Amino acid sequence: MSTTAERRLNLVGGEWRDAPGSIDVLDPADERQVVATVPAMGAAEVDAVYAAATAGAATWRATSTVDRGRVLLRTAGLLRERAPEIARTLTREMGKTLAEASGEVGKAADFFEYYGGLGRAARGELIAHERADVNAYTVHEPLGVVLAITPWNDPLLTPARKLAPALIAGNAVVLKPASYTPLVALELARALDDAGLPAGVVNTVTGSGAAIGDALIEGAPAAVSFTGSNDVGADLRLALAERDVPLLAELGGKNAAVVLGGGSIEQAASSIAAAAWAQAGQRCTATSRVIVERSRLEPLVEALRREAERLVVGPGLDSATTVGPLVSGAQRDSVIGFVERAVAAGATIAAGGGAPEGKAYAHGCYVAPTLLVDVDTEAEIWTEEVFGPVVAVVAADDEAHALDLLNGSRFGLAAALYARDVGVIQRFVAGAEVGQVAVNLPTSGWDVHMPFGGAKVSGSGHKEQGIEGLHFYSRTKTVAIAP
Numbered sequence: 189m190s191t192t193a194e195r196r197l198n199l200v201g202g203e204w205r206d207a208p209g210s211i212d213v214l215d216p217a218d219e220r221q222v223v224a225t226v227p228a229m230g231a232a233e234v235d236a237v238y239a240a241a242t243a244g245a246a247t248w249r250a251t252s253t254v255d256r257g258r259v260l261l262r263t264a265g266l267l268r269e270r271a272p273e274i275a276r277t278l279t280r281e282m283g284k285t286l287a288e289a290s291g292e293v294g295k296a297a298d299f300f301e302y303y304g305g306l307g308r309a310a311r312g313e314l315i316a317h318e319r320a321d322v323n324a325y326t327v328h329e330p331l332g333v334v335l336a337i338t339p340w341n342d343p344l345l346t347p348a349r350k351l352a353p354a355l356i357a358g359n360a361v362v363l364k365p366a367s368y369t370p371l372v373a374l375e376l377a378r379a380l381d382d383a384g385l386p387a388g389v390v391n392t393v394t395g396s397g398a399a400i401g402d403a404l405i406e407g408a409p410a411a412v413s414f415t416g417s418n419d420v421g422a423d424l425r426l427a428l429a430e431r432d433v434p435l436l437a438e439l440g441g442k443n444a445a446v447v448l449g450g451g452s453i454e455q456a457a458s459s460i461a462a463a464a465w466a467q468a469g470q471r472c473t474a475t476s477r478v479i480v481e482r483s484r485l486e487p488l489v490e491a492l493r494r495e496a497e498r499l500v501v502g503p504g505l506d507s508a509t510t511v512g513p514l515v516s517g518a519q520r521d522s523v524i525g526f527v528e529r530a531v532a533a534g535a536t537i538a539a540g541g542g543a544p545e546g547k548a549y550a551h552g553c554y555v556a557p558t559l560l561v562d563v564d565t566e567a568e569i570w571t572e573e574v575f576g577p578v579v580a581v582v583a584a585d586d587e588a589h590a591l592d593l594l595n596g597s598r599f600g601l602a603a604a605l606y607a608r609d610v611g612v613i614q615r616f617v618a619g620a621e622v623g624q625v626a627v628n629l630p631t632s633g634w635d636v637h638m639p640f641g642g643a644k645v646s647g648s649g650h651k652e653q654g655i656e657g658l659h660f661y662s663r664t665k666t667v668a669i670a671p
């Protein structure tokens with residue numbers, strides 16, 4: 189544990205609490221720097237968190253949705269006011285560029301504005317009844333205490349995406365952020381607290397997921413909202429199924445962009461480059477596969493290579509940087525391992541291919557934007573999620589072959605098509621086995637009011653965001669009242 193770095197605490201029952209264990213949060217641009225330390229909670233502390241959350245759930249359930257909305261709207265305002273400082277912390281703990289971090293803070297605020305505004309919206313509906321004197325309707329009630337477990341790649345946005353709908357629906361939340369990036373989640377808790385959220389309604393738990401995962405489930409949440417890897421998601425699914433606890437899971441992706449049926453190669457390449465390499469490829473919706481009609485393979489690879497060469501890899505706080513470091517040394521090594529095995533399986537590197545050279549990169553977690561061609565579609569690089577700035581390009585013989593390549597993945601998060609032909613577009617939208625399909629737009633970038641969630645092994649089937657995002661966090665009661 190670092191002795192000099194600032195200590196950040198957890199919000200539990202309206203108080204900022206420490207715990208004996210400690211986690212160092214490192215700067216991925218220079219892993220010798222400890223940005224801050226946070227408590228590593230154990231099982232006893234997690235029990236105390238659930239006691240606080242149960243009390244908070246009772247208070248919040250009895251609070252009107254208009255008043256809940258007011259707190260969320262004030263939270264949005266505080267996030268915007270504090271954006272420069274929060275974005276800086278986000279860049280320091282996660283590595284993404286300051287521009288990307290600022291965008292993330294803005295979008296987190298959007299979530300609180302959107303769902304805060306819904307505090308005044310009608311929910312439930314009047315239902316017809318056989319008897320004219322009977323009033324029948326539905327109401328939506330909170331579930332109780334919801335456990336939210338979030339990953340490191342969007343460490344503010346993902347908690348916001350879960351907390352805003354869970355809170356407006358009247359639930360208390362236990363938030364367990366990723367251990368690499370807990371700091372901005374704690375900043376979010378601070379904004380909620382400062383906005384007047386009653387004690388116990390949001391509580392945070394920092395600590396190793398592997399160490400306290402059982403305690404988090406044994407705390408008996410009414411529902412669990414998880415975003416992260418397929419492995420952890422699968423373990424949670426089994427553990428929660430035994431307890432009859434509903435699980436919303438947003439998991440991995442192997443998103444493809446398809447170039448077919450006309451349109452500008454330059455425009456497609458620029459959009460694909462942004463989707464593949466921004467945020468160093470650490471977006472669940474990042475494009476990691478490109479499928480192009482064979483006649484346009486070469487021009488597209490050339491255009492993508494030019495895009496890769498234009499990017500500037502460096503520390504996220506440097507204003508010239510367009511691609512920051514990966515979140516950790518472990519993630520960098522994992523991504524480089526994928527590239528090395530791809531090359532061993534026959535792939536050719538058309539751009540990047542490893543850590544950039546030079547003293548400036550010596551202590552950071554950098555991987556150059558990487559473009560692979562001659563890829564075997566049975567190889568791991570085509571079938572497994574890499575979660576780094578690596579994209580592989582494969583040629584398709586025709587439209588049917590392109591769709592087969594797209595759908596021949598067990599993942600089904602997002603897909604994009606770059607085309608002009610209306611028939612091609614319509615068949616693609618109908619045939620793509622994914623949760624999100626974009627045409628002449630990148631695979632990433634779904635706004636807060638647009639339902640979001642993966643198909644196949646990429647998700648549990650529940651959508652987040654928009655009105656649909658409220659369904660998971662409430663139960664519907666049907667009422668019939670006779671005089």
Ligand code: NAP
Binds near residue numbers: 396400416418423646
């Ligand atoms: P991860 O290893 O699954 O971790 C996610 C969260 O789960 C972290 O808070 C982690 O805590 C916690 N955790 C780990 N083991 C646990 C256990 N046994 N019980 C309870 N919680 C546990 O995923 P990640 O590496 O942080 O994130 C990358 C993954 O997230 C990628 O697969 C990416 O595709 C996916 N993702 C999906 C979406 C989507 O919307 N579909 C969005 C973003 C990311 P610790 O940090 O303490 O280990």
